[in-house]
Amino acid sequence: MNTIEQQLWDYLDGSLEESAKKAIEEKIESDAEIKSQYEELLKLNLVFGEMDLDEPSMSFTRNVMESVALAPAPIAMKTKVDKKIIYCIGGFFLVSLLALMSYVLYNSNLHMPGFDLNVNFDFNLDKYITPTAVYSFLFADLVIGLIFLDQFLRKKLTHK
Amino acid sequence: MEQELTDLVLIQNVLNGETAQYALLVKRHQRFVFTLALRFSKNREDAEEIAQDCFVKAYKALGTFKQTAKFSTWLYTITYTTAMTFLRKNRLNTSSIHDEETFLQLENQTSGFNANSYEKQDSHTFLNLAISQLMPDDAAIVTLFYKGEQSLEEIGEALHMEPNTIKVKLHRARQRLKEKLQYLLKDEVKELL
Numbered sequence: 015m016n017t018i019e020q021q022l023w024d025y026l027d028g029s030l031e032e033s034a035k036k037a038i039e040e041k042i043e044s045d046a047e048i049k050s051q052y053e054e055l056l057k058l059n060l061v062f063g064e065m066d067l068d069e070p071s072m073s074f075t076r077n078v079m080e081s082v083a084l085a086p087a088p089i090a091m092k093t094k095v096d097k098k099i100i101y102c103i104g105g106f107f108l109v110s111l112l113a114l115m116s117y118v119l120y121n122s123n124l125h126m127p128g129f130d131l132n133v134n135f136d137f138n139l140d141k142y143i144t145p146t147a148v149y150s151f152l153f154a155d156l157v158i159g160l161i162f163l164d165q166f167l168r169k170k171l172t173h174k
Numbered sequence: 175m176e177q178e179l180t181d182l183v184l185i186q187n188v189l190n191g192e193t194a195q196y197a198l199l200v201k202r203h204q205r206f207v208f209t210l211a212l213r214f215s216k217n218r219e220d221a222e223e224i225a226q227d228c229f230v231k232a233y234k235a236l237g238t239f240k241q242t243a244k245f246s247t248w249l250y251t252i253t254y255t256t257a258m259t260f261l262r263k264n265r266l267n268t269s270s271i272h273d274e275e276t277f278l279q280l281e282n283q284t285s286g287f288n289a290n291s292y293e294k295q296d297s298h299t300f301l302n303l304a305i306s307q308l309m310p311d312d313a314a315i316v317t318l319f320y321k322g323e324q325s326l327e328e329i330g331e332a333l334h335m336e337p338n339t340i341k342v343k344l345h346r347a348r349q350r351l352k353e354k355l356q357y358l359l360k361d362e363v364k365e366l367l
Contacts, residue, residue, distance in 0.1 A: 020345055029326075058352055062320045065305065066298050070208040070222050075200045078229045082196060088236035090189045 018048060022055050181245040188236060196236075200229050203246065206322060207253050213313040214257040216306065220264070228256045243331075247324060250332035254314070304354035312347035319344055 024030045025038045041048050179198070187195045204225065211224035232252050239248055305313050311333065318324045318332065326344070330337040
């Protein structure tokens with residue numbers, strides 16, 4: 015495959031490495047037969063480059079536009095895959111699973127005599143819910159809310 | 175103003191709802207897509223149907239076009255697959271598209287011409303005639319390389335072939351074109367070349 019003609023074509027296409035390029039240039043300079051072959055391919059290359067493109071009928075664009083008018087307008091994939099839809103689907107499955115689990119637990123008559131945790135659930139909540147704790151919780155909520163609002167407004171500005 | 179818009183800008187406009195701008199993309203690429211289709215179908219009517227189908231498919235799938243690649247390369251991939259599907263449907267030369275026998279058959283179909291009758295025609299006519307006698311994929315590779323401004327890698331992507339295979343086929347196609355031009359033009363080839 016690596017004939018002199020192939021090398022000459024590669025040289026004309028500019029796809030040879032520097033060392034191979036120099037080698038073929040030397041061959042063209044030193045060998046009259048190769049030089050004549052090179053000149054023939056050079057002219058042939060120019061002729062190939064001048065090939066004509068065929069023209070479709072005058073009504074081609076109109077026909078295409080009439081056909082695409084019947085199709086729904088294309089939408090970018092990013093727009094198609096809306097994150098809200100994914101969150102809604104995720105939320106729906108989560109709620110469904112929780113509802114199903116609750117229903118099963120509520121209706122089951124689970125009894126494990128050998129399994130007794132003896133955990134005292136009788137917490138004194140008033141001891142923990144102090145005004146400071148409530149204010150701290152609300153403050154954290156406010157900070158998170160402001161961060162989300164900032165991100166939302168930034169996104170809107172970027173889109174504009 | 176509109177002529178200055180790049181393919182990517184036009185695509186973005188179409189995706190944003192300005193669907194009429196797709197006509198500009200069609201006008202810009204129709205000659206090349208049609209020529210490419212003609213390389214496979216060898217018939218103007220079929221080529222027009224393939225090219226039209228290709229643009230409709232491209233429009234429907236425009237949302238999936240990854241804007242990191244050239245639109246033309248993506249379009250030529252669609253043209254190639256549409257042409258192949260069309261040929262399979264119409265049971266034309268499909269099983270033997272890469273086959274030497276088809277090449278010989280196609281050659282025989284047009285071998286009855288008299289070279290003397292073409293004496294007054296220019297080199298473009300002879301070149302187009304020689305290209306039409308090549309195997310479809312060889313003709314498509316030569317067209318993509320010289321007129322489509324596509325690299326060997328991009329042609330490989332469009333025709334689902336390795337760049338090395340494209341390189342071999344391109345070399346073979348050029349050799350055959352040279353032989354055919356020599357045969358078609360006989361002594362005049364020296365003047366042409």
